[in-house]
Amino acid sequence: MIASSRKYGSHVRNLTLQRNATLYLVGLLLSFVGLATLFASATPPLEASDELWHVGMVYQLATTGELPIQVPGRETLWEQEGSQPPLYYALAAAIVRAIGLPDDFEAARQPNPHAQAGQPHIVGSKNLVLHPTPPETARVVSVGRWLGIALGLITVSAVYSTARVVASQRVALLAAAITAWNPMFLFITASVNNDNLVIALNSVIIWLLVLLNRDGFTVRRALLIGVLVALASLSKLSGLVLVPVIVIVALVVAIRRRDLRGLFILGGGMAASWLLIAAWWYVRNLQLYGELFGTATMAAVAGARVGAFTVGTALAEFEGFRIAYWGWFGAVNIVTHPAFYIVMDAVTGLALVGLIVSAWQRRDRRWTIALLGGIVVLGMGAVIAWTAQTYASQGRLLFPYVAAISTLLALGLWTLVRRAAVIVPALLVMVALAVPLLTIAPAYTPPRPLAGLPASAIPVYARYGDVELVGYETADQRYAPGESIPITVYWRVIQPSARDLSLWLHAISGEAVIGKVDSYPGGGTLRTSTWEPGLYADRYAIPIPTVDAAGGALRIQVGWWDYPTGTLITPQDATGSTLSSVMLDAGAFGVAAPALTLDGMTPVDDVTFGGVIALRGTRQESDHLLLLWEAIGAPDGDYTVFVQVLDEAGQLVASGDGAPDLPTRHWRSGEGFITRHPLLPPGADQRVIVGWYRPDDFMRLPLNRAEFSDNAYRLGV
Numbered sequence: 236m237i238a239s240s241r242k243y244g245s246h247v248r249n250l251t252l253q254r255n256a257t258l259y260l261v262g263l264l265l266s267f268v269g270l271a272t273l274f275a276s277a278t279p280p281l282e283a284s285d286e287l288w289h290v291g292m293v294y295q296l297a298t299t300g301e302l303p304i305q306v307p308g309r310e311t312l313w314e315q316e317g318s319q320p321p322l323y324y325a326l327a328a329a330i331v332r333a334i335g336l337p338d339d340f341e342a343a344r345q346p347n348p349h350a351q352a353g354q355p356h357i358v359g360s361k362n363l364v365l366h367p368t369p370p371e372t373a374r375v376v377s378v379g380r381w382l383g384i385a386l387g388l389i390t391v392s393a394v395y396s397t398a399r400v401v402a403s404q405r406v407a408l409l410a411a412a413i414t415a416w417n418p419m420f421l422f423i424t425a426s427v428n429n430d431n432l433v434i435a436l437n438s439v440i441i442w443l444l445v446l447l448n449r450d451g452f453t454v455r456r457a458l459l460i461g462v463l464v465a466l467a468s469l470s471k472l473s474g475l476v477l478v479p480v481i482v483i484v485a486l487v488v489a490i491r492r493r494d495l496r497g498l499f500i501l502g503g504g505m506a507a508s509w510l511l512i513a514a515w516w517y518v519r520n521l522q523l524y525g526e527l528f529g530t531a532t533m534a535a536v537a538g539a540r541v542g543a544f545t546v547g548t549a550l551a552e553f554e555g556f557r558i559a560y561w562g563w564f565g566a567v568n569i570v571t572h573p574a575f576y577i578v579m580d581a582v583t584g585l586a587l588v589g590l591i592v593s594a595w596q597r598r599d600r601r602w603t604i605a606l607l608g609g610i611v612v613l614g615m616g617a618v619i620a621w622t623a624q625t626y627a628s629q630g631r632l633l634f635p636y637v638a639a640i641s642t643l644l645a646l647g648l649w650t651l652v653r654r655a656a657v658i659v660p661a662l663l664v665m666v667a668l669a670v671p672l673l674t675i676a677p678a679y680t681p682p683r684p685l686a687g688l689p690a691s692a693i694p695v696y697a698r699y700g701d702v703e704l705v706g707y708e709t710a711d712q713r714y715a716p717g718e719s720i721p722i723t724v725y726w727r728v729i730q731p732s733a734r735d736l737s738l739w740l741h742a743i744s745g746e747a748v749i750g751k752v753d754s755y756p757g758g759g760t761l762r763t764s765t766w767e768p769g770l771y772a773d774r775y776a777i778p779i780p781t782v783d784a785a786g787g788a789l790r791i792q793v794g795w796w797d798y799p800t801g802t803l804i805t806p807q808d809a810t811g812s813t814l815s816s817v818m819l820d821a822g823a824f825g826v827a828a829p830a831l832t833l834d835g836m837t838p839v840d841d842v843t844f845g846g847v848i849a850l851r852g853t854r855q856e857s858d859h860l861l862l863l864w865e866a867i868g869a870p871d872g873d874y875t876v877f878v879q880v881l882d883e884a885g886q887l888v889a890s891g892d893g894a895p896d897l898p899t900r901h902w903r904s905g906e907g908f909i910t911r912h913p914l915l916p917p918g919a920d921q922r923v924i925v926g927w928y929r930p931d932d933f934m935r936l937p938l939n940r941a942e943f944s945d946n947a948y949r950l951g952v
Contacts (some may be wrong), residue, residue: 354568
């Protein structure tokens, strides 16, 4: 009686656990749909990774019913995606035909000529195309994205089922949550992308594979695996990566269970399914391109890699690879806070340690961990092989193996930290909520009109046709190569222009352009032919690459032009007079000053001005005097060197005043600078005095030597 009661209690507890797990899974799936919808709404149509060309491929099949023939160097609606297996596009095209073909697709594809694809650290111009998107195309993209979300539900469910076979319900829920709340998975799922179909199919195959490994062959399972592999290989080439793993697992199961019949059924089912469903596309590749997979043609269309792909190349591109597994959005040009990727690196490391511990503690799990690990290794090998042909170092290309990856991550974390592992999905869901609202949407949101010019702005005026520059803001600081110059320009729009004009900002030091930005206003989000009258704040960051330019005062040159024709828009002042150019002060540019050297100079000791600048050496050239200075403090403003030649009576004979190339307010203690002054050698009865003064009021920096008057040091004493 007691034993029966215990058995009944255990059964009730199991039912309760299963019911709770089911409720948790349903809640997880609903949260996935909500988050994916948020990502879809934050990303404008055609702006997700390669979505422009995936939609183009769908449009091609929907309108013609024919697969394109790829020709490298020819611009098409589908670009490299025309080399992909066609199942996803055929499915999406059938849906598009059912809801009605868009008549405005060509209008929706107007390119942003200044788009910065693949450049996450450049401010603005994230959009590949001009917006707003025409309504019919927007509807088609929306339907395609809902298809991706539906396929994502299959993927998350398959991840849960895979992990449930391998471990406990808690581990299964953890694996599903890591998948469903991964910001990058949400982003790709909520886009038009053939990855979504192969991810779903491969995830189901991996689930069936671990069932096969645990329970052995069944006719139904064998035939289902065969059909799914054929469908996956007709969706994307990553559908073929699982074939070697299936073969190995099938052989192990056949030997372990002495079931050759099951092995033959699986092998025959896979071969027959592939021949009936997918083989025709591979034969087509052989006929058209002379290659089975079409990858060389695809790489040629996408842009073949220049130079050899080495281990060093792979390591150099690994940063982008790891980032793109967790969150690299837009046209590979939007990332979130760097700390997120560092935390996920740590999570991955902990999971790997946990897997080692799990394999050590549970011998019965070693083969399963090796099986799932083998899938990941083969997947990485396939991605590396593709990356060796073209520039495609993106971790999201591992999503077709996410059922294995998430299961291993969850198992490792649970083994090592147990219930504390819930911190990981908690972090992921918070980031997944924040990224669409705080990272993606702002990149595509045009600035709103302002009520007035902020008090922090520096007023300035120049008119360019239908728009006026009325102010700007920038940091008054010293910049170096590798940094960016933040600047906000304020435009007052008089009326929309007849054409879409482009803005250019050039950072100039001396006579050299050391950095530039070309953009439609609003960082690519405002079109001058459609924007409304009002005052707009337009924010940019001008990158400074490694340039061979002398340090000096930094100015930003502002201009407008018509991109298609190259015609410049002439600026005018408030009176209507033509301006030769418009320059805005923006601090200074300068590399670290070289160490002081007195080579060829006459040393000078104990001569300082204002306690911040020391004279260290002099040299007279044929018609110039060179003075070597050292910053021993931080000058409080910009000062100019005065150099005067006086006769015996103290009368001025000649002068050679000049400011240093790098304004003194940007000097840093310990740096050395040379100023050059046009000055002939003084006569025998003449003396040369030097010092510093402030040009706005001619106040001189005090000299530390009391024996000299007027804060002027006499050379040669």
